[in-house]
Amino acid sequence: MTPLKNIIRKNKFLDFLFIVLSSFFLLFSLLMLTLLILDLAVTGLPRISWAFLFSFPSRFADKAGILSAWVGTTCVMGVTALTAIPLGIASGIYLEEYAQKNWMMHLIEINISNLASVPSIVFGLMALGIFVYTLGLGHSILSAGLTLGLLILPIVICTTREAIRAVPGYIREASYAVGATQWQTIRDHILPYSTGGILTGIMIALCRAIGETAPLITIGALTFIAFLPHSLLDPFTVMPIQMFNWTSRPQEAFHVNAAATGIILLGMTLSMNAVAIYVRTSFRKKIQW
Amino acid sequence: MKTFLNRNRSHTRIKEKLIKGILFLASLCSVFITGGIVFILVTQSLPFFKTVSLTQFFLDTQWTPLFSDAHYGIWPLISGTFLTTSIALGLAIPMGIIMALFLSEYAKTNVREMIKPALELLSAVPTVVYGYFALLFITPLLQNWIPSLSGFNVLSAGLTMGMMIIPFISSLSEDAFHAVPMSLREGSYAMGATRLQTAVRVVIPAAFSGVTASVILGISRAVGETMIVAIAAGMQPNFTWNPLEPAQTLTAYIVQVSLGDLPHGTLGYHTIFVAGLTLFLITFVFNVIGHTFRLKFREMY
Numbered sequence: 001m002t003p004l005k006n007i008i009r010k011n012k013f014l015d016f017l018f019i020v021l022s023s024f025f026l027l028f029s030l031l032m033l034t035l036l037i038l039d040l041a042v043t044g045l046p047r048i049s050w051a052f053l054f055s056f057p058s059r060f061a062d063k064a065g066i067l068s069a070w071v072g073t074t075c076v077m078g079v080t081a082l083t084a085i086p087l088g089i090a091s092g093i094y095l096e097e098y099a100q101k102n103w104m105m106h107l108i109e110i111n112i113s114n115l116a117s118v119p120s121i122v123f124g125l126m127a128l129g130i131f132v133y134t135l136g137l138g139h140s141i142l143s144a145g146l147t148l149g150l151l152i153l154p155i156v157i158c159t160t161r162e163a164i165r166a167v168p169g170y171i172r173e174a175s176y177a178v179g180a181t182q183w184q185t186i187r188d189h190i191l192p193y194s195t196g197g198i199l200t201g202i203m204i205a206l207c208r209a210i211g212e213t214a215p216l217i218t219i220g221a222l223t224f225i226a227f228l229p230h231s232l233l234d235p236f237t238v239m240p241i242q243m244f245n246w247t248s249r250p251q252e253a254f255h256v257n258a259a260a261t262g263i264i265l266l267g268m269t270l271s272m273n274a275v276a277i278y279v280r281t282s283f284r285k286k287i288q289w
Numbered sequence: 290m291k292t293f294l295n296r297n298r299s300h301t302r303i304k305e306k307l308i309k310g311i312l313f314l315a316s317l318c319s320v321f322i323t324g325g326i327v328f329i330l331v332t333q334s335l336p337f338f339k340t341v342s343l344t345q346f347f348l349d350t351q352w353t354p355l356f357s358d359a360h361y362g363i364w365p366l367i368s369g370t371f372l373t374t375s376i377a378l379g380l381a382i383p384m385g386i387i388m389a390l391f392l393s394e395y396a397k398t399n400v401r402e403m404i405k406p407a408l409e410l411l412s413a414v415p416t417v418v419y420g421y422f423a424l425l426f427i428t429p430l431l432q433n434w435i436p437s438l439s440g441f442n443v444l445s446a447g448l449t450m451g452m453m454i455i456p457f458i459s460s461l462s463e464d465a466f467h468a469v470p471m472s473l474r475e476g477s478y479a480m481g482a483t484r485l486q487t488a489v490r491v492v493i494p495a496a497f498s499g500v501t502a503s504v505i506l507g508i509s510r511a512v513g514e515t516m517i518v519a520i521a522a523g524m525q526p527n528f529t530w531n532p533l534e535p536a537q538t539l540t541a542y543i544v545q546v547s548l549g550d551l552p553h554g555t556l557g558y559h560t561i562f563v564a565g566l567t568l569f570l571i572t573f574v575f576n577v578i579g580h581t582f583r584l585k586f587r588e589m590y
Contacts, residue, residue, distance in 0.1 A: 015483040022391035025384045026404060032452055033411055036422050090315035098309055099316070110580070112319050117506060117576045118569065119513020121540050122326060124547075125565040129329035133553060150322050157319070181301055183308045204413075211415025214515035214540065218547045218561070240417040240516075247421045247520055255425060262418045273413045277406050 040266060044259030052260060056226040057242065061253030066261055068225040069242040072141070073210065075229060076238055079145020080152065080209050085202055087149075088156025092198075095157070096164040097186055116154035123151045124215030132219055139220035142232040147215050152205035159201020163194035196283020203276035207269045213240040239265050330569055333562035340556055346563075352526040352537075354560045355546070361560075363567060365526035369443070369536035370571075373518050374511040376447025376532060377454055381511075382504055384451075385458030392459070393466035394488045405460070412456040420520030423449035428521065441523030441535040450517050458507045465499025465586060466492055499586040505579035509572045515540035539568045 055065025099105045127147035137143045167190050175185040191198075216238060223245040225237045239261055246258035338346070341361045349362025388408070392401050427445040432438045438445075469492050477487040493500065515538075523535025524545045537545070543561045551557045 011483045011486065015485040018485045019395060022387045025388050026391065029411060029452065029455055030407060036414065039422065039426050087315050087318055090312045091318060094312035094316040098312060108316060108320060111323050113580055114576050115319055115323055117509050117572065118326065119540065119572055121513065121515045121543055122565050122569050125562055126326040126329045129333055130325055153319065181305050183305050207413060211417065213417045214544060217544050240415055244417050244516065244520065247424065258421055262421055265415055266418055269413050269415060270410060273410060
């Protein structure tokens with residue numbers, strides 16, 4: 001009897017040990033996230049002021065600001081959203097509602113899932129070859145926006161498809177039964193029901209685009225811009241690039257600027273994520289099948 | 290009345306066809322993007338391989354294309370990439386899988402619903418912020434224990450990258466564990482197994498291809514990661530296996546060259562496309578393997 005009890009005790013102990021270990025890992029990763037935010041906040045928050053937000057970059061760390069960076073980010077995001085949202089939703093609708101199962105659709109699906117894991121810097125090289133030199137758009141806001149738009153396209157497509165897939169089939173059948181065409185069904189029934197999911201996807205995708213640095217460096221974003229853009233073909237800088245530039249300088253004072261930019265950037269991405277999660281849950285509560 | 294309906298119907302039919310056509314074109318877009326990527330990488334790499342022979346590319350152990358004494362051996366960049374990736378995965382694989390097991394086998398639903406979004410925030414942090422954190426927080430921290438650590442090093446870049454990849458591996462693995470039918474677990478519990486025994490001997494084997502997919506897609510993510518290594522690992526192509534030294538990855542090389550003003554069309558300009566092509570091929574192989582495992586897992590249950 002005792003050896004059996006021993007085995008049971010040992011197994012229960014191991015089970016307990018696993019709980020301890022995994023809770024430790026969980027706490028550790030959440031702790032690292034907290035440390036990261038705290039580190040940036042402690043260094044950067046005191047630096048944030050109206051002057052910092054509304055000054056151009058400068059050789060002197062205490063006079064430098066991020067005006068051109070956040071204006072650039074806003075313009076680039078506008079182009080990105082205009083590219084990725086219509087294209088992504090349209091292609092998500094086609095793949096989910098119209099496409100027949102044949103080799104071509106299979107190819108498109110494999111292609112999208114592969115595209116989602118292509119490194120972002122490779123998109124930057126593609127954009128350098130196509131937008132900057134072949135199409136002659138130059139190192140401009142337009143090139144940058146298009147690049148990021150194509151980069152987040154797979155995310156928008158996948159989330160749109162998931163949202164549409166969650167609409168039950170009887171909604172479609174009911175609509176067809178009263179004589180609606182396929183497009184009428186999609187426009188008046190499928191899309192309204194899947195808005196929550198699609199919005200969440202768009203928000204997560206844009207959040208990814210805001211923080212993206214590498215592809216914009218390859219297409220030639222400038223790190224020092226002391227004017228505001230007048231057209232979409234003007235050169236640009238964005239917040240992550242400004243932060244990268246300040247981080248890679250040796251002087252401590254510029255690191256403070258980098259931290260301040262970082263905490264603003266982090267605030268933007270984390271709050272967008274929080275909104276996305278909120279939208280998802282609130283729509284989930286509103287629609288019950 | 291009848292003719293009106295008929296006319297209206299043919300009008301609707303044309304509109305339906307038109308909309309379908311437009312949506313179809315939009316869905317073809319992704320194919321054009323892949324086509325564009327392959328086309329640009331290949332055509333822009335060709336001029337490089339006209340000057341530099343493949344033996345030089347694969348056998349030389351130095352990568353100094355921008356120096357006057359130019360060497361074109363790709364290995365220093367590959368070794369740098371391999372080293373950062375291994376360190377990142379050495380941290381992310383065990384932590385990711387153990388956390389996924391905990392969330393799917395142990396945690397109550399409300400705990401899981403709280404922790405999952407918090408973990409996902411880890412991957413929402415912009416990579417340039419991680420780069421800052423690696424260079425100005427992790428490295429000084431590690432230097433307390435390892436005084437010989439240089440200011441730019443592979444170790445802290447790799448560890449920070451691991452942190453970023455944890456949620457990626459844990460959420461995909463958790464989905465895989467979640468999809469394992471309850472009946473398998475119940476069978477194991479009925480034989481008197483503990484949760485840990487069930488997790489290790491029943492759930493992990495049953496979800497094996499799903500877990501493999503998460504790991505492989507994690508590798509692909511780590512190989513392509515750019516800003517963390519560009520900021521924290523230094524910018525020297527260094528053929529080394531020592532994580533305490535600085536090194537350069539394929540991605541960081543592209544960043545370094547793009548930051549300088551290299552004229553369009555020079556050999557140096559083409560080298561970034563060669564690095565990009567190498568990177569694309571490596572990640573492509575991992576992506577294809579990863580997605581195959583994922584599909585296999587989906588078919589199983």
